[in-house]
Amino acid sequence: MISIPVSEPHLDGNEEKYVLDCIKSGWISSNGKYVELFEEKFAEYCNSKYAISVTNGTVALHLALKSIGIKEGDEIIIPNFTMAATAFAIRYLGAIPVFVDVKSDTWNIDTKQIQRKISKKTKAILYVSIFGSPCDMEQLWILSKEHSIKLIEDAAESHGAEYKNEKVGSLADVTTFSFYSNKNLTTGEGGMVVTNDKKISNNCRYFKNMCFKLNGPRDYIHNDLGYNYRMSNIHAAIGLAQVEKANYYRELRIKIGERYMKNLSGIDGVILQKHLNNTLPVYWVNGLIIEEKDFGKDRKEVIKILKNNGVDTRLFFQGMNKQPFLNSLNQEKSSYPVTDYLSKKGFYLPSHSKLSFENIDKICEIIINCKKT
Numbered sequence: 589m590i591s592i593p594v595s596e597p598h599l600d601g602n603e604e605k606y607v608l609d610c611i612k613s614g615w616i617s618s619n620g621k622y623v624e625l626f627e628e629k630f631a632e633y634c635n636s637k638y639a640i641s642v643t644n645g646t647v648a649l650h651l652a653l654k655s656i657g658i659k660e661g662d663e664i665i666i667p668n669f670t671m672a673a674t675a676f677a678i679r680y681l682g683a684i685p686v687f688v689d690v691k692s693d694t695w696n697i698d699t700k701q702i703q704r705k706i707s708k709k710t711k712a713i714l715y716v717s718i719f720g721s722p723c724d725m726e727q728l729w730i731l732s733k734e735h736s737i738k739l740i741e742d743a744a745e746s747h748g749a750e751y752k753n754e755k756v757g758s759l760a761d762v763t764t765f766s767f768y769s770n771k772n773l774t775t776g777e778g779g780m781v782v783t784n785d786k787k788i789s790n791n792c793r794y795f796k797n798m799c800f801k802l803n804g805p806r807d808y809i810h811n812d813l814g815y816n817y818r819m820s821n822i823h824a825a826i827g828l829a830q831v832e833k834a835n836y837y838r839e840l841r842i843k844i845g846e847r848y849m850k851n852l853s854g855i856d857g858v859i860l861q862k863h864l865n866n867t868l869p870v871y872w873v874n875g876l877i878i879e880e881k882d883f884g885k886d887r888k889e890v891i892k893i894l895k896n897n898g899v900d901t902r903l904f905f906q907g908m909n910k911q912p913f914l915n916s917l918n919q920e921k922s923s924y925p926v927t928d929y930l931s932k933k934g935f936y937l938p939s940h941s942k943l944s945f946e947n948i949d950k951i952c953e954i955i956i957n958c959k960k961t
């Protein structure tokens with residue numbers, strides 16, 4: 589029987605060589621050449637000026653929010669359908685996440701619903717390019733300009749994605765990435781903040797390193813509350829090797845995503861994520877919705893059949909409106925029908941870049957066959 593995991597890191601280049609170099613040379617803390625090299629290469633890959641490495645994607649979000657001056661009581665608009673880290677980071681600062689439902693086709697924030705959630709306290713829109721699919725930037729840029737609010741992109745799932753030939757990382761005021769082991773590029777654990785704004789970049793460098801003064805000799809006087817979010821040279825060594833082959837990994841993800849699309853489109857009761865025309869999605873995961881009334885089986889049954897055939901799957905995220913850690917915030921009572929629908933019926937298939945076409949075809953065949961039986 590086959591056994592196909594949902595995710596597997598793909599370490600196909602200089603990872604081992606660079607990590608061994610760290611160990612042999614003794615440069616294993618955040619001091620070391622790989623940190624700077626990784627940051628430079630990653631900024632370049634995002635077509636952006638500055639990249640600031642951190643320990644994971646969650647603190648990257650925290651640092652990004654901190655760097656634009658978000659404070660207690662500020663409101664930040666987020667898609668209701670996202671990973672909890674998006675909302676955690678806002679709460680670390682005592683700010684308030686305000687949810688907006690997502691669109692039923694792209695599964696990304698519904699920009700038409702943002703306007704009515706903007707208040708005097710709104711400081712930013714923190715949107716997520718979900719599963720690697722870029723958002724409707726035209727609308728987000730208009731809203732940002734009209735209301736003088738910042739745009740932050742949580743691009744944890746979309747390294748190398750593009751909107752109108754512009755790279756994710758260069759679209760918002762500040763963008764964050766995760767390099768967790770299941771992400772499109774990985775350092776095991778890791779993250780990055782990317783921006784074109786020198787002040788934001790300096791703030792990130794300041795806060796991530798305990799608020800040591802950026803210039804001048806160390807006097808051990810700390811004017812603000814700092815954090816230690818420094819990425820180690822070992823993680824950065826893996827990251828540099830990854831970004832050297834970023835286009836190769838991206839190409840594989842895209843080919844895999846397109847193969848799934850081709851195999852699974854047009855099946856009654858199977859609904860796939862749609863991408864905006866002018867975007868290049870990078871297929872972090874390949875998700876699908878099972879519509880029981882058309883498919884003849886529900887999500888649970890399909891997942892079980894896949895499991896019995898050695899195919900691993902994961903359920904979709906639950907909405908932020910359903911999270912107990914946010915209960916005390918007394919959000920305006922809104923309903924989020926699209927998020928509810930996605931959380932109830934969605935799951936994703938093995939999606940890592942080492943996946944063979946042969947296995948993708950097998951997975952799709954299992955799904956198609958279970959409709960028949």
Ligand SMILES: *Cc1c(COP(=O)(O)O)cnc(C)c1O
Nearest residue numbers: 644645646671673744766767768
């Ligand atoms: C993975 C992920 C994060 C968190 O990244 P970590 O590196 O695991 O902390 C944040 N937001 C989204 C949308 C993610 O998918």
